[in-house]
Amino acid sequence: MTRTTRKIALGCMVGTLAFAGQMNTAKAAERPVAGIDVVLSAFYENEDSTNLNVRDFLKTDLLSEFTDLGIAQVSNYVNVREKASEGSKIVGKLYNNAAATILAEKGDWYQVISGTVTGYIKADYLTTGDKVEELADQVGTKIATVNTTTLKVREKASPESRVLTLVPVGEEMVVNKEKKEWLKVTFTDGSTGYVAADYVDIRTEFDEAIS
Structure with a gap:
């Protein structure tokens, strides 16, 4: 069975966290959310929180793209179980270096969703x-999406370098290397080149659990 891929979009995560923050003002959460609860606690403990919007606060360094991420580090795979018990039914498998979103903690178990x-x-x-951010750089795949009308792909990481081709808005490419303000990228046809980092949005993808 083919493994699927987890797509992490920072903008979507900010929206989710902001919603969680609004709910927190009405009533206490029934379950602590691993990673996210730390960020939100910092927000409500901030002296200026009454004058801040939680969405703006989350744009600070407290927010990581991988705040609620867990990456499997096992020899082959780890079982995902229906309940927080080793005798519980197996509902899926998370292979080594695959990722899951952590929803809550229950004793020495994480409740997760992956795919x-x-x-x-x-x-x-x-x-x-x-530790997860460093590991994510090693095992995740960075995808760049063009966010400008037309983007020049150059032979080298320089604005004076020869233009190899032009790519339209929405085009996606794999990021192989980051070089200051430039990215070395690979396209689906195997061709490579350099693009200016300012004109793409980057997300990180991981393998996901299978059922």
Whole structure:
């Protein structure tokens, strides 16, 4: 069975977190959300929080693209179970270096969602927190999407370099290397080149769980 891919879009995450913050003003959350609750707690403890919008606060360095991410670090795969118990039904598998979104903590288990699979994974098998961002750079695939009408793809990382081709808005490419204000990218046909980082949006994709 082919593994699927998790797409992380920072803009979507900000929207989700902002919604969670609004709900928190009405009543306490029934379950703590791993990673997210730390950020929101910092917001409400901030002396100026009454004059801040939670969405604006989350644009600070407290917000990471990988705040609620867990990456499996196992020899092959880890089982995703229906309940937080080793005797519970297996509902999916998360392979090594695949990722899941952490929804909550329950003892030494994480409740997660990855692709179409929702369930529980022992916390020991997931890398989270400060270490996950470095690991994500190693195992994730960065995808750049053109956000300008027409983008020049150049032979080298220089505005004076020869233009190889032009790509339209919405075109996607894999980021192979980041070089200051330039990205070395690969297209679906295997061709490569350099594009200016200012004219693309970048997201990170990971393998997901299978059922």
